[in-house]
Amino acid sequence: MILRYLLSGPGRGDYLLPILLLGGTAIIAVLSLLPESSGLHVSGYVVSLLGKYLCYALLALSVDLVWGYAGILSLGHGAFFALGGYAMGMYLMRQIGTRGVYGNPVLPDFMVFLNWQELPWYWYGFDHFAFALLMVMVVPGLLAFVFGYLAFRSRVSGVYLSIITQALTYALLLAFFRNDMGFGGNNGLTDFKDILGASLQSDRTHAVLMLASAGLLSLFYLLCRLLIRSRFGKVLVAVRDAESRTRFLGYRVERYKLAVFVFSAVMAGFAGALYVPQVGIINPGEFAPANSIEAVIWVAVGGRGSLVGPIIGAVLVNFAKTVFTGAFPELWLFALGALFILVTLFLPRGLVGFWAQLRTRLRRQRTTRVDVALLAADRKPRQNISSGQLEAGE
């Protein structure tokens, strides 16, 4: 059904971004497989960096869906991203098998180190990829459901909601730091060997993972487009702009918020799941409140309330981060802060909003110029006639 929707639902213009994404990444993937001696070779580092940006873009898209369209400013989406990442990390840990330092076929290294005798129950099933994939959706989705149910039912909104989402991700940060939680504590999960039998050290796997990230981003982009264009999407915007009006029209606002919040959390979970194999580690640092805030900045820079904006914002800001942290590592946070202030002050609708504004201004200039030309053309024949009449009169 979703496939039918995808084929019939979106407008033709909606496919532009997915085509660019998939085409661009496909070219880079091919170039990365060329021999290193070739002048066109793209290094594996660049490929996994791009893949990472695409995962961030998916996270930004999920933040934008709830913030830009439903008016829920979540400052805790990093938690859903990290949970998706941990679910994938657990699968990758189980794939290591006897290749770990201690060579234990069942227990990951950190459990052997902690003298654990058997696998905790919540690690069961993670040796199967399909189960891990299911958990990538279920765990963030369930947390978002419980959290959202309680928050939206009690009509917590605005700043208060933002603050408790920060508390949520911070609480998870502290919990995952504990060794006895069974998720590797401080160090997290790392030293992954392979995914679905493909080595994580090979360039080809990295290329495939990058393509998968582009594919998933494209898929969710189209799904979001459909959602926003549907009447459900219109209700979301109505909730954002006039919540009580919507309620007095008979809509159960809390259910709409809950539905979009859960969907967004699942999206963030997928982003985290694809992120982990490409960077090779997941640790509690991903739950840091600052990470969630950074995601909000990407959305603000790109332009919230447009689906292309957050993708552009995430890629640009992270590219700047890569360059900046290489050149002046200690200045990055200042630059990020300054960027946020500048965007809020001068580009309230982000880069996409700025672009739209620029375009209408250009168009208006062009039409006035055309108007002037038309007026001039209008005047000419009249002058001819009058001069003709004059001639006739003479």
Place this chain on the structure above:
Amino acid sequence: MTDISGAPAADASPPGRPPVDPLLYLDGVSVSFDGFKALNALSLLIEPGEMRAVIGPNGAGKTTMMDVITGKTRPQSGKVLFRGGIDLTRHDEADIAGLGIGRKFQKPTVFEMHSVHDNLLLALKGDRRPSRVLLKRNSTDEADRIAEILDIVKLAPLRRSRAGDLSHGQKQWLEIGILLAQEPELLLVDEPVAGMTDAETEETAALLRRINATRSVIVVEHDMTFVRALDVKVTVLHEGSVLAEGSLDHVSADPRVIDTYLGR
């Protein structure tokens, strides 16, 4: 500031259940916020098909009364019965909207980013569950209904405009259109002519009378010319209860009403 002048008027409301089920029946409704009595044993009865104007000085409890009827505020005591048997104090805003009570806010509240057309589309009576709304396609039935409402509120030429770009008066009318799209039995209209020109005020009175042909209406308003133009039974609220009730001429001759309006 205990006031005894409200008490006799409360007695004036009909005792017990009248023979025909009233559309809306408020019986001894009290609401207090931190000790301030916004509504004080308010009793009010609206017949099916009736239009009622509610007037009163600031703080008389007019908006609180609307909040109670639409489920935004729960009264500490008293009954609010709709269509004879439905106790509105047990329902929330969305339920009450579904039961057939529409509300226009004091400040015109429309969906600014949506077009005039989409504002009405979202308001049309129908299933409000997210899963149903997600898969709903626009139908010709709905298009006809929207066209009809656009004609009534005279916004047909502006159907594609963003609601945020409308003038103040046009927004007021759009919100009335939103109410009509809900097909409610009872409309609560809070200060519909605030900030309108004289011509617009007159047209709005005509519009409400037209709506009243098929639906019951409660109008809260300060503008006396407007209330006179409506030409309906008037209820005067004061300090949370009914001070006087009757025709506009009758209530404006009441010495207690003159007292509260002119001050003591």
